[in-house]
Amino acid sequence: MSQKKAIIAGAGPAGLTAAYELLEKTDIRPVIYEMSGDIGGISKTVNYKGNRIDIGGHRFFSKSDRVMAWWQNIMPLQGAPAKDDILLKREVPVSEKADAPDPEESSRVMLIRSRLSRIFFLRKFFDYPVSLNFRTVSNLGLNRLIKVGLSYLKIRLCPIREEKSLEDFFINRFGEELYLTFFRDYTEKVWGVPCNRIRPEWGAQRIKGLSVTSAILHALKAMISSDTSIDQKDTETSLIEQFMYPKFGPGQMWEEVARRIQERGGEIHMHHRVVGVKTNGKTVSGVQVQNGLTGEEISLSPDYFFSTMPVKELIQSFDGNVPEPVKDVASGLIYRDFITVGLLLKKLKIRNETRIRTVNNIVPDNWIYIQERDVKLGRLQVFNNWSPYMVKASDNVWIGLEYFCNEGDALWSMADADFARFAIHELTKIDVIEEADVIDHVVIRMPKTYPAYFGSYDRFHVIRDFAGRFENLFLIGRNGMHKYNNADHSMLTAMIAVENIVNGVSSKNNIWEVNTEEEYHEDK
Template sequence: NHGKLTEDGPDPERTDKVMLIRSRLSRIFFLRKFFDYPISINWRTIKGLGFSRLLKIGFTYLKVKIKPIKNVNSLEDFFISRFGTELYETFFKDYTAKVWGVPCSEIAADWGAQRIKGLSITKAVLHSLKSVFVKDNSIEQKSTETSLIDQFMYPKYGPGQMWETVAEIVKDKGGSIIMDATVSEIQFFGKEIVNVAYSSDSNQKKQRIEGSFFISTMPIKELIKGLGNKVPKNVQEVGAGLQYRDFITVGLLLKELKAKNKSKNPTLNELIPDNWIYIQENDVKLGRLQIFNNWSPYMVSDLDKVWLGLEYFCNEGDELWEMSEEEFLDFAIEELNKIGLIDKQDVMDGTVIKAPKTYPAYFGTYSRFHEIREYLDGFKNLFLIGRNGMHKYNNQDHSMLTAMLTVENIISGKTSKENIWNINTEESYHEEK
């Protein structure tokens, strides 16, 4: 099935610029078994975790609800107050440390508020019960908690297709896009940005662009550095201390997966139906697995084969980052083979892509981030948008909203940035990682 069609929507078999409506399924892989994501209280969970562990989860959850944590300062406090000690230690503690490279006790609670939002055990259980009797087939699913959303819209050829289309529109309207360029200096006078200096891979000579408005998605750490020594010392200090987590994706092409679909819904070649699988196992570095066939089958040229995306979280310059492509492919294949999801002889091809500063971190000097925000918001014609641009762990949908709202603000002459910063703090709608 190549995705459902909206009643009057374009046919993906005939046109490329189309959004597919896809079913969302994410699961957790733990103890070499699959669990619902988020965890549901059902027979599969009881069987997988064991009755005694489930009793501990229930007991520690009730305990924290009867006697709540008074001061929720760290991410550890946030998780325990929301889910209880046993569930936190089973499903959140080690995985979050794998993602961030530091323990939950050292991460600000803001991250949980940003990513988990209104999800709780109670809501997960109620959703499980409700879904048996009532199915919300609308793509909006506005009454559904973010982590429980069942459907999503997805471009035929993946998210990159959207930005290629946007680039075409910009050029058609007379705009220009300078690729492979680095901003090295940002000049300002008083409370206004005047110009930015950049050099590109094709032209190392420094060039300047003037403008009336400047919209920044660059990492705030680099933005502060680019503004130079006129920036107050305290703001420079906070900017220099902001931290990030870097990311490596491994694409693997396989003849088939060892894991097979055991659900009631048939799939081509018994391919498991997951979009994402969270790898909870402690004996591998792998954090998450994507099955690209299940995002859009149009991204896979031969549907008898399987394209996987393996996701690793690391720090630029660490052991994982410094591996060669060949070394990393061998390492990643061994990990998947070890946990029983593939037979390594089924691997046909692979590639490694490294992306720095993928996740803005909620530690380092983050507790003083308000000092940076107050300073940068003071520039009348500078607007910060996106994940790195705001040092805010938004997903792509909310990053897009920050851009759209910024344009509305500029057109209407609004200089306050408050409504942009409020995106994904007031709304209850979020696709959770």
């Protein structure tokens, strides 16, 4: 008998995890078709002249022990200090295993990094989550702070009974004044529509455990003790104090996974897009794949089909047996796109006024939420603080400016050189940098980065029911499920899908329950 074959659309975290798990747990041969030339999807790392860019910022942390162990199996934890730890003579937690790698000598190593995210608003820094300390009182002013407190008390006494929108979700947890100050404008930058037009599910998936109460309790607990363990089981994800991170960025993890898949007999074909899906009764019987470089198309007959491609494109690829309501919902799905501008600098204008020591005394943040209303910039990453090995020359500052847009709009359509000038002007305008300190720049566009919770999303169950009819079709990952998952949840959907095959489970409900029932959330 010939070996069974699984066709996997997409070489991001979900697709690669599915292939790896199939090789680990079955005799099914995985064959991945990736439309781009990159491994890792939005978790890829871009190498620009020796300076590496993390698209979107990926902390390797999960409440799932299974995922944490999976990552460390691919890339072991550091057993000695990293370059910046040595320079600063700071103590960091390291693995006590005898064979734990030294980051200065080994490339395949997972660093343990400190977490700091802050909000930049009114040209000042605020803690994230916002803390009731002297800095916050001074920055906001007593009058606004009183309004924040009163509006929070009001919503605790009279909460919104039925949360119909993301605005309701935020107000119920933070009060109207805090929502208007710190959540509304930033969230509308991300999505491009008012919060009252976004379904509350986005908040339920991303920040469901974070509230004023949890932030205060965390602050009080931190005064007494600090959880220095890697798993940080009793800490909300948005409040974690440290996380794992591959030496050369998240793409390094997925490039290593891809290497192992191919080493064990799996296949990965780059620049190949799934353009057709044929069905026969309750199965996907055929998949049409197009070579993006030559235009040549091939027909495949999979035993299993794992899709991480955008749901809109998947449904459009189906043969003629798609009900009109399914087509209608698919055509109405909306995505938010993403542009990163990498800037290499001599120095930053903003100063490190914290007690945290850093190389060249740069600000210690991993990323900074740009709350300022007079710029379109959404978030700022400082790659030096993710890993010192992300920056070619340690005397330079390497940052990433993150913009949210729609494919084809004014931002997306701007020429690279013009967009770089625009981004530099915005950072100069809010006093983060001096234009004269810019050494180099690069612009990177990522389409369909964020599946949106508006448009036809409220009828997404129609697509889920349709896809569930096909016993050998598995929708996994962020775009594959049109679900704002982090990498760990995308991985879990793939793991559970493979388990279902092994155990003969036909229902897909347990896949859809990932990041629904679990206690998990992420930053804003």
